[in-house]
Amino acid sequence: MAHKLETRPVLTLAVAKLIAAAAEEKALKHGLSVAIAILSDSGKLLYFQRMDNTSNASVDIALAKAQHSVNFHRPTKYHEDLVSGGNNIVLGVPGMVPLEGGLPIRVDGYVVGSIGVSGAKSSEDGEIAEAGVQALQAYLAG
Amino acid sequence: MAHKLETRPVLTLAVAKLIAAAAEEKALKHGLSVAIAILSDSGKLLYFQRMDNTSNASVDIALAKAQHSVNFHRPTKYHEDLVSGGNNIVLGVPGMVPLEGGLPIRVDGYVVGSIGVSGAKSSEDGEIAEAGVQALQAYLAG
Amino acid sequence: MAHKLETRPVLTLAVAKLIAAAAEEKALKHGLSVAIAILSDSGKLLYFQRMDNTSNASVDIALAKAQHSVNFHRPTKYHEDLVSGGNNIVLGVPGMVPLEGGLPIRVDGYVVGSIGVSGAKSSEDGEIAEAGVQALQAYLAG
Amino acid sequence: MAHKLETRPVLTLAVAKLIAAAAEEKALKHGLSVAIAILSDSGKLLYFQRMDNTSNASVDIALAKAQHSVNFHRPTKYHEDLVSGGNNIVLGVPGMVPLEGGLPIRVDGYVVGSIGVSGAKSSEDGEIAEAGVQALQAYLAG
Numbered sequence: 001m002a003h004k005l006e007t008r009p010v011l012t013l014a015v016a017k018l019i020a021a022a023a024e025e026k027a028l029k030h031g032l033s034v035a036i037a038i039l040s041d042s043g044k045l046l047y048f049q050r051m052d053n054t055s056n057a058s059v060d061i062a063l064a065k066a067q068h069s070v071n072f073h074r075p076t077k078y079h080e081d082l083v084s085g086g087n088n089i090v091l092g093v094p095g096m097v098p099l100e101g102g103l104p105i106r107v108d109g110y111v112v113g114s115i116g117v118s119g120a121k122s123s124e125d126g127e128i129a130e131a132g133v134q135a136l137q138a139y140l141a142g
Numbered sequence: 143m144a145h146k147l148e149t150r151p152v153l154t155l156a157v158a159k160l161i162a163a164a165a166e167e168k169a170l171k172h173g174l175s176v177a178i179a180i181l182s183d184s185g186k187l188l189y190f191q192r193m194d195n196t197s198n199a200s201v202d203i204a205l206a207k208a209q210h211s212v213n214f215h216r217p218t219k220y221h222e223d224l225v226s227g228g229n230n231i232v233l234g235v236p237g238m239v240p241l242e243g244g245l246p247i248r249v250d251g252y253v254v255g256s257i258g259v260s261g262a263k264s265s266e267d268g269e270i271a272e273a274g275v276q277a278l279q280a281y282l283a284g
Numbered sequence: 285m286a287h288k289l290e291t292r293p294v295l296t297l298a299v300a301k302l303i304a305a306a307a308e309e310k311a312l313k314h315g316l317s318v319a320i321a322i323l324s325d326s327g328k329l330l331y332f333q334r335m336d337n338t339s340n341a342s343v344d345i346a347l348a349k350a351q352h353s354v355n356f357h358r359p360t361k362y363h364e365d366l367v368s369g370g371n372n373i374v375l376g377v378p379g380m381v382p383l384e385g386g387l388p389i390r391v392d393g394y395v396v397g398s399i400g401v402s403g404a405k406s407s408e409d410g411e412i413a414e415a416g417v418q419a420l421q422a423y424l425a426g
Numbered sequence: 427m428a429h430k431l432e433t434r435p436v437l438t439l440a441v442a443k444l445i446a447a448a449a450e451e452k453a454l455k456h457g458l459s460v461a462i463a464i465l466s467d468s469g470k471l472l473y474f475q476r477m478d479n480t481s482n483a484s485v486d487i488a489l490a491k492a493q494h495s496v497n498f499h500r501p502t503k504y505h506e507d508l509v510s511g512g513n514n515i516v517l518g519v520p521g522m523v524p525l526e527g528g529l530p531i532r533v534d535g536y537v538v539g540s541i542g543v544s545g546a547k548s549s550e551d552g553e554i555a556e557a558g559v560q561a562l563q564a565y566l567a568g
Binding site: 185210212214231233234235236237253 | 339340341345348363367368372375380381382383
Binding site for chain 3: 430431432433434435436437438441467468469470533538565566
């Protein structure tokens with residue numbers, strides 16, 4: 001009946017676990033402890049894990065980075081770079097988290113969800129998040 | 143590339159306007175002023191209109207009813223009836239709005255969004271919301 | 285140096301995954317889709333997963349049930365039973381979630397965390413949460 | 427039974443009072459009025475006192491500084507120095523309080539809680555907080 005409505009791809013729990021496992025593997029490889037949050041496109045939590053010895057703040061920040069990326073359709077680093085470049089207006093935008101480690105998850109041009117990582121240096125958080133996204137792309141291409 | 147991900151139908155703005163127009167028409171026919179909120183499945187606002195002479199509270203309540211229905215996958219009347227039947231536990235559930243006038247919008251078994259109406263008696267709010275949902279079903283079947 | 289401070293046991297991520305896996309297994313066995321949240325004693329999120337076809341509301345409610353149990357050191361059913369018995373004062377207590385499916389996780393008399401489950405009937409949510417707690421007790425006794 | 431779980435040291439109320447007494451003594455010695463907040467590692471309040479003539483804002487700020495330090499595992503001055511050095515990204519991090527006077531309380535490598543002080547100049551707040559932490563270290567070493 002929905003042939004008159006558009007459709008879009010969605011993240012399942014199995015796919016979220018695949019993404020998180022790749023991110024965790026990357027963190028472990030570098031001896032890092034991080035919190036990893038994966039949201040569906042609704043901005044609701046789909047999967048989360050906090051590695052041992054991660055700070056309480058990293059729990060909140062991983063969730064906030066993921067929320068930012070699914071809401072803004074942008075990596076958090078996009079806004080970090082704007083602030084680094086002197087654009088402090090960005091700091092006043094509601095829901096802003098200008099700190100690398102959050103990435104939208106795109107499939108076929110749609111933002112189907114996001115990943116947020118916190119606990120290491122923000123550049124490392126970004127690499128760990130990227131490892132998760134790349135695992136999804138490899139899975140879809142495979 | 144997304145052939146490995148599931149897909150689902152989504153509400154577009156054009157369809158949301160179709161739903162709201164039918165709801166407004168129903169309200170006007172009965173000489174009622176209401177606020178009408180339509181959310182996408184993410185729980186984010188897709189379309190909203192407040193008819194003249196609608197109270198401030200109705201703005202908030204229309205949004206809350208719609209939020210309830212998209213989150214719980216239930217008409218708000220479902221929970222209103224439970225409370226009317228003496229089940230006060232319902233009142234303690236986070237995000238609960240046990241007051242007729244909120245409906246999930248279902249297509250092919252998926253909750254693609256919701257409509258919330260407030261401003262008249264709650265049974266009238268419910269009829270207005272229902273008119274919106276029926277217009278969508280007629281459109282899809284047409 | 286801490287010999288003058290008391291110590292207490294803590295949940296690790298590996299143990300949280302063990303608990304969640306047992307809860308998920310129970311849900312799958314009964315063909316149910318639920319969200320499962322595990323908090324450490326701090327009330328911060330340690331592990332979370334949302335099974336496919338679980339409603340948005342269940343994400344929030346699973347988290348809220350877990351928060352209740354770690355904060356109150358009580359199963360959510362304890363307060364549900366009070367409300368069922370006519371004690372509506374309970375509904376006015378901050379942070380109250382009087383709905384079965386949240387359990388504190390106790391080890392050696394300490395509340396080391398909690399589990400919250402939502403998505404099925406609340407009695408089923410409770411059984412799923414219980415399966416998670418029992419898996420931990422079996423592990424500790426093993 | 428918990429021999430399979432890790433353990434960690436915890437702050438008791440008696441120890442928190444010892445820390446606060448040392449901080450208060452330092453404040454009185456310098457004729458200063460401050461609010462002193464001590465949190466356990468969960469980020470929940472363990473002990474609090476507001477000296478006479480301390481402003482309302484200082485109550486909130488003492489709590490916020492302590493929350494920052496227990497969450498980030500960092501002195502608030504760490505982030506104050508980053509902002510002073512021109513790093514405005516810090517201002518966009520959720521839960522950030524970049525103002526001296528908050529310290530994590532570490533024992534055996536664990537953050538067992540935090541202290542936040544507000545009411546005087548932030549450098550003085552920092553000295554008062556430090557006096558509290560040093561009293562704990564002396565107690566543990568004694």
